[in-house]
Amino acid sequence: MRVELVKRKEHSRKMALLSPLIAVGLTAIAAGFIFSISGHNPLFGLYKFFIEPLTQEWSLNATIAKATPLILIACGLSVCYLSNNWNIGAEGQFVVGALFGSALPILMPDFESAATLPLMMAFGAIGGALWALIPALLKTRFNTNEILTSLMLVYVASLLLDYLVRGPWRDPGGYNFPESALFSDAATLSTVPGTSLSYAAPITLIVAVVLAVVLGKTIKGFEIRVMGESPRAGSFAGFSAKKLTLFSFAIAGGLAGLAGTMEVSGALNQLLPTISPGYGFTAIIVAFLGRLNPFGIIVAGFVLALSYIGGEAVQSAMGVSNKIASVIQGLLLFFVLACDTLILYRIRFVGRRGSAGEVSHV
Amino acid sequence: MFEAVLLTVITAATPLLIAAIGELVVERSGVLNLGVEGMMIMGAVVGFAVANQTGSGTLGVFAAIAAGMAMSALFGFLVLVLVTNQVATGLALTILGVGFSGLIGEAFIGIPGLKLPDLYIPVLSDIPFFGPVFFQQDALVYVSFALVIAVAYFLFRTRLGLVLRSVGDNHVSAHALGYSVIRIRFAAVLFGGACAGLAGAYMSLAYTPQWVENMTAGRGWIALALVVFSSWLPLRVVIGAYLFGAVSVLNLHAQAVELDIPSQLLSSLPYLATILVLVLISANRRLTLVNTPACLGKPFVPDR
Numbered sequence: 001m002r003v004e005l006v007k008r009k010e011h012s013r014k015m016a017l018l019s020p021l022i023a024v025g026l027t028a029i030a031a032g033f034i035f036s037i038s039g040h041n042p043l044f045g046l047y048k049f050f051i052e053p054l055t056q057e058w059s060l061n062a063t064i065a066k067a068t069p070l071i072l073i074a075c076g077l078s079v080c081y082l083s084n085n086w087n088i089g090a091e092g093q094f095v096v097g098a099l100f101g102s103a104l105p106i107l108m109p110d111f112e113s114a115a116t117l118p119l120m121m122a123f124g125a126i127g128g129a130l131w132a133l134i135p136a137l138l139k140t141r142f143n144t145n146e147i148l149t150s151l152m153l154v155y156v157a158s159l160l161l162d163y164l165v166r167g168p169w170r171d172p173g174g175y176n177f178p179e180s181a182l183f184s185d186a187a188t189l190s191t192v193p194g195t196s197l198s199y200a201a202p203i204t205l206i207v208a209v210v211l212a213v214v215l216g217k218t219i220k221g222f223e224i225r226v227m228g229e230s231p232r233a234g235s236f237a238g239f240s241a242k243k244l245t246l247f248s249f250a251i252a253g254g255l256a257g258l259a260g261t262m263e264v265s266g267a268l269n270q271l272l273p274t275i276s277p278g279y280g281f282t283a284i285i286v287a288f289l290g291r292l293n294p295f296g297i298i299v300a301g302f303v304l305a306l307s308y309i310g311g312e313a314v315q316s317a318m319g320v321s322n323k324i325a326s327v328i329q330g331l332l333l334f335f336v337l338a339c340d341t342l343i344l345y346r347i348r349f350v351g352r353r354g355s356a357g358e359v360s361h362v
Numbered sequence: 363m364f365e366a367v368l369l370t371v372i373t374a375a376t377p378l379l380i381a382a383i384g385e386l387v388v389e390r391s392g393v394l395n396l397g398v399e400g401m402m403i404m405g406a407v408v409g410f411a412v413a414n415q416t417g418s419g420t421l422g423v424f425a426a427i428a429a430g431m432a433m434s435a436l437f438g439f440l441v442l443v444l445v446t447n448q449v450a451t452g453l454a455l456t457i458l459g460v461g462f463s464g465l466i467g468e469a470f471i472g473i474p475g476l477k478l479p480d481l482y483i484p485v486l487s488d489i490p491f492f493g494p495v496f497f498q499q500d501a502l503v504y505v506s507f508a509l510v511i512a513v514a515y516f517l518f519r520t521r522l523g524l525v526l527r528s529v530g531d532n533h534v535s536a537h538a539l540g541y542s543v544i545r546i547r548f549a550a551v552l553f554g555g556a557c558a559g560l561a562g563a564y565m566s567l568a569y570t571p572q573w574v575e576n577m578t579a580g581r582g583w584i585a586l587a588l589v590v591f592s593s594w595l596p597l598r599v600v601i602g603a604y605l606f607g608a609v610s611v612l613n614l615h616a617q618a619v620e621l622d623i624p625s626q627l628l629s630s631l632p633y634l635a636t637i638l639v640l641v642l643i644s645a646n647r648r649l650t651l652v653n654t655p656a657c658l659g660k661p662f663v664p665d666r
Binding site for chain 1: 396407436440442443444445446447449450451453454455457458459460462463464468480579580583585586590624626628629630633634636641644645647650663
């Protein structure tokens with residue numbers, strides 16, 4: 001038997017909605033399989049991993065806290081991917097954004113005013129955008145492959161963070177621990193009154209809605225889509241590929257930098273040698289699972305945030321390593337990409353002596 | 363001193379060389395596999411685990427090759443059969459490999475590893491300076507050079523190599539001439555996976571004989587950059603790999619001479635050097651346009 005792809009006349013709207021769901025379903029099956037070969041009850045494992053975190057208030061809050069940076073970064077990345085710019089260095093942009101945002105409370109700890117937080121967030125977004133503009137400029141100026149350069153800068157960014165918290169930015173009263181001083185109250189992102197959620201969550205929601213409007217209702221959104229699908233057609237319409245590369249990288253870096261600042265200011269309250277459990281890479285999966293659509297990304301952000309919380313849950317409940325979370329994340333991206341094939345193609349199974357007569361359609 | 367430096371350069375360059383020469387063949391066939399890092403780290407953990415369980419470094423090396431090939435088969439199925447986006451799929455392969463290796467390797471953290479023995483070539487290895495440098499390395503160093511020569515011969519001196527290059531340059535014509543584009547590409551992808559797995563085994567069985575999470579530290583990505591650096595010519599990969607090997611051991615030797623430079627700056631040099639080299643190469647339009655496989659990264663669906 002042979003697998004054959006038959007191009008659909010137009011892309012299937014039904015499959016566009018179904019494919020992420022199929023992918024999540026297949027990932028759950030694969031995860032259950034991993035649980036059972038490591039000697040655990042697969043259904044119990046799946047319940048602990050995917051369902052239980054949603055049933056308790058504290059774990060739901062923790063899920064939202066993890067989903068927030070993922071959604072914010074993925075929103076920016078979707079602008080890049082829609083316009084065919086392969087920015088895979090969001091992790092570095094997140095870190096550099098956090099460094100720029102932390103500069104104010106660390107270098108000027110006495111500057112406590114209502115302007116402190118807004119300034120920090122602005123610095124963070126600028127820092128992330130500047131870091132992202134490096135690969136973008138190298139691409140537009142020298143035609144350098146942005147995939148490799150943006151990724152290389154992730155390593156440079158984390159070494160820079162490491163240098164700062166062990167060197168000049170180390171807390172002088174911190175017994176030589178590699179960490180910065182704790183931020184003052186004015187530099188701490190507080191929680192929304194009546195909840196235990198940081199303001200990062202509503203800010204992220206607003207960004208996602210604004211992005212949805214920009215992508216769906218404005219000329220800029222149209223430009224992003226056209227340049228991604230057919231750069232030649234776009235150039236006839238007078239759109240500049242180079243300007244769009246710079247724009248999309250700046251947006252993605254800016255949002256990643258904002259996420260980084262809100263993470264250190266809201267969740268960690270100081271700089272540590274590691275400030276991200278791979279948010280910048282996981283956000284790539286979020287962007288694709290969400291079909292590069294802001295509302296899809298919100299849902300996808302929760303699914304991937306669950307994988308962090310679920311990983312901890314199965315570790316404490318069943319003694320399965322929490323490393324299983326990153327395996328499940330990787331499998332999910334594979335299934336998402338594989339299922340997306342169904343949108344453009346119909347899959348046909350052809351028998352060995354296959355002729356057009358004996359085929360079954362899926 | 364110089365001899366010691368040279369010896370560390372060789373061990374640092376060998377995994378880069380092996381991984382890059384594999385990816386070069388893959389890219390020559392028109393496929394861009396960004397999952398080198400993921401395949402390499404899987405090779406490292408599987409190689410270490412099997413060597414540790416069986417006590418045989420050789421078995422570890424072969425298991426690592428098999429692991430790299432299994433990963434690349436997954437990639438090949440998605441990219442070639444299901445025609446998924448090559449960039450995104452390669453990225454998925456890296457994310458999966460890093461995660462999976464962490465899960466497998468958890469049991470092996472902190473366990474002393476097995477080091478592949480150095481070969482002592484009789485008489486020749488006794489020559490001062492030249493002996494230790496050229497005739498007293500582990501077997502994989504010689505394998506890496508044999509691979510480069512074999513790949514160069516295969517690509518430019520054999521009929522099948524010509525077919526592989528034509529598939530990479532114009533898959534529509536190659537298909538029309540009756541060559542199975544998918545099958546040839548799948549074979550190339552598997553070869554790339556085997557090389558990445560072998561490079562991983564070198565990391566965990568020779569470079570630093572132990573398992574540390576994320577121990578490849580971006581070397582798979584640097585190998586990808588080396589292919590661009592080489593402008594898809596096998597012999598130039600050697601130059602690139604040894605150049606980068608030299609840069610990556612700077613940190614080690616700078617500490618010995620007590621230079622007052624932050625170690626993080628020295629550690630970031632290989633990554634910064636990669637960016638610099640990519641810029642220099644890509645700014646040279648003539649160099650990149652002549653050798654870049656014309657169909658690199660482009661999907662192919664045969665019309666029957």
